[in-house]
Amino acid sequence: MKNTAQVDVLESMALGRALAAHSHELKNVLAIVGEAAGLAEDILALQRMRNPESAMPEDMAARVDKALGSITAQVERGHKLTSDLNMLAHLPDRRLEPTLPDVDLSLIAGLACRMLERNARRAHVQLSPPAAVGATAPADAQGCLAACLVLLEWIYKSRQPGEEVAVAAVDGAPAIEIPDAPDLDGLPEDVRRLTESAGMELETDNDRLRVTLMGV
């Protein structure tokens, strides 16, 4: 039923706005949780300081502290996850606003690594996002993410348990590199289609895969 590219743009914009709204709601949830946990910690610490003689036994206090501390740690983890969702929500923005900045493939690949982390972990493979940023190219950010997702899925599934897939930015180029990549002759059809559609060029040199965002 989709007859125009315009429908796709409108659809992705509407879904992006809705996802952004829900990410913000989740950020609020986490912020309230974090504040409440901090408040409870403060009150308990104050009580101990003021009335050391009536304080609860140390082992119980330690268990309460540990529980509140784990809440704070989870809130931190949740904030990172919702920031990723917010980034995901805003990927289509450039489809309607071509004046927005160009796409940095290493940032997109980093998001893809984080979103695949859970599944890679189950296969006991570590996905490491690029530590640095790269150069930018005009491209469709959402298409780039989808391409990175299927490409990295293909790569981590080729690895043995305990191995790492280390994605690196290429200094000064709109490209990323991944060592020990599988042979491009075995590139699955969906990976070929999505990388091609996103304007990416794949080449290997001594098993080192370089993905260059040619721009569209």
Place this chain on the structure above:
Amino acid sequence: MKNTAQVDVLESMALGRALAAHSHELKNVLAIVGEAAGLAEDILALQRMRNPESAMPEDMAARVDKALGSITAQVERGHKLTSDLNMLAHLPDRRLEPTLPDVDLSLIAGLACRMLERNARRAHVQLSPPAAVGATAPADAQGCLAACLVLLEWIYKSRQPGEEVAVAAVDGAPAIEIPDAPDLDGLPEDVRRLTESAGMELETDNDRLRVTLMGV
């Protein structure tokens, strides 16, 4: 750069899988937070019961209880939000698995209401999702959601502060109804395109808008 519908399908599937993984991670975050808050409550209650003489002053205990209670309430709210994200993540599934069940427009409209709630609340308009379910029709769930989102956005923005947009399922029909809808002559172009592409038919009878999912 998108040259085939197949690329769109592959793209939406890859993004859906990644969104589903992140929703699950957030569910885990919330589950750990909820358990930790419950544990802290239990330990504090146990301490009070065992050593009432060394218990902390009532006002302090009440403040700690209130903080822990607000964590539990926010976890509940967060779980609803992540369930919505999970539903959003699985909308494209039917694009590759046409044997999956048909689409219930009232469920999709309910999701759209919840995802627009934050923005509608800012305009002081209440968006009420359908209370019942309707009949199903073969359609693209993600396209239906995008269409519902822009349609409901258009409708709630036409309302005065304090008003309600009540979406109702139509018994036995793959349709929803919305009373006091604006005139269809003023239907924005994006709403027309997305509802048409999703296979929806719009008609008004005495300002009551009926949206029927004709199926695709």
